[in-house]
Amino acid sequence: MSRSGLVYGLLAYGLWGFIPVYFIAVAPTGAFEIVALRVVCSLVFCVILVAATRTLSGLVALLRQRRVVLAMGLAGLIIYLNWQVYAYGILSDRVLEAALGYFINPIVTVLLGVIFLRERLRLVQWIAIAISAVAVVILAVGYGTLPWISLALAFTFGIYGLIKKQVGGRVDAVGGLTIETAWLTPIAVVQLIVVGATSGLTFGHISGWHTVLLLCSGVITAVPLLFFAAAARRLPLTYIGLLQYLAPVLQFVFGAFILDEPMPPERWIGFGLVWFALVILTVDMLASGRAPRKVSLEPAT
Template sequence: MTDLDPRRGLGAGLGAYVLWGLLPLYFTVLAPAGPAEVVAHRALWSLVFCAAVLTVTRTWRELVVVLRSPRTLGLLALAAVLLATNWLVFVLGVQTDRVVDASLGYFVNPLVTVTLAVTVLHERLRRAQVVALSFGALAVVVLAVGYGQVPWIALVLAASFGLYGLIKNRGVRGVAAAPGLAAETLVLAPLALAFLLVLHAQGHGTFLGHGWGHAALLALSGVLTSVPLLLFNAAARVLPLTVVGLLQYVTPVMHFVIGVALLGERMPPARWAGFALVWVALTVLTVDGLRAGRGARRVGAGAVARPGSGPGRGPGDGGELSAPDAAGRPPRRP
């Protein structure tokens, strides 16, 4: 997919998050199919759709390059397992009337990303990030006490998607969306196909026994999986990171509204209190990220304007600043 201008990029990004936000309504109409069957079809039909995209865009060679790299293929295989776990738990949440729990998982995801930056990438937290994580941890405690159990659906969704994002961002950053998803679904396809064959042999499969409409809806899962990802990939190429970061809240807000307003899920006081704490944490995290981004840009502009910072000055002689780190902190002197 070619690069868009920023205005169309914003539309593409918003479209991706809105489509992801509507998924609970889609999965509710697949109710005759259980979560595992839905995920198996999602993997197979996504592979079919990706194959069509690779054919139209003539990018099969990019997939071949991925498959010939043991390291890249191994990382994408791990990403595929995390993605399948995320899909399975999300569909389970929708089909067991816990869409609000699923929305909590994606609200918590930015906090998980910050935690991974510290534990895996060994980055240092700013004070505001510590405050945000503290509010997030308190929210989990409040929700656990209110529920009488740990909100495991939310935590598994946040952890699996956070780890998936870490692999895609740091491990296989150079792999484009369509070849990457094609490789991931190619890893899942043999298991998905075997599961569906066994399921139908036992008489429990729903693809052929509930009419053409149901079969078409299951096949549509490939489109509804791949299209938002391709839209997001196109948007991320042209939009500022701060805009992408703000757009990510569209999906969990839609899930929350669908769960409460359309599906009638209960919101007892403990659940409201837990969500309020999460929203406070996200507000602190977002404001801090915006400030850090502005600070990094100001320092970067100052570095360009400083005399003696041209190409003739080498590293370590005081003539340049190091680049901003992954957490968005301002550059530091080497």
């Protein structure tokens, strides 16, 4: 195992785990403005990065592949929904529900493999899925409604990973993010116009520090992704698969013990069942020598 790979992996998932801190730091900016600015700033940062790393020829080669460009456009729309739901969850004091979504995601990824790729699951994997379903029911009772933020995050990111899998290894991290954000930028610009015409934009109207933080959203989006790409090249997928739990664990700790979000007994039971299902899935993964797909390991946050 590469030590540098482990460091890159810890940095990637650690930064993703602290994303809620960033969203709270840019208050009172709303979810729609944050996500739209994130897209625009990410595109600017990616263009600078492509120029600095002299990878323009590779990006142009990708743009000539119509299937790849269309797939990245669809993936961009799905991840845009994911970002929007995540930002709404964090800013509406539902960090725990958002964290639950990324705990559930590996299980949803396995289920989507059965539905769309006709993969066959072992009995142990079916047991993990069944336990997760029971957990969702218990949490629904605890919340008084379905934990829709968790389910939306898990399924949108699972579908995003499924689309990326169809593209395969032809798209690198920077190239893929550049194409996705290029597709989304017109939508983001329209969204900013609508926000400005209705509730009003906060960008440039709060303080200099606040404006700088919002401008940094592109860096905050791209840097962990680059760390992840570096880790993925140096570590076996088994290690990457285990590291992926670091981000939702950090988010759970932040929501439960720092923001002091309510955790009544039924929520502890629900989360406990999800964690138990993940232990079953992880042990099975290690025993069988397989890991979750690489595309499913990049948190959308």
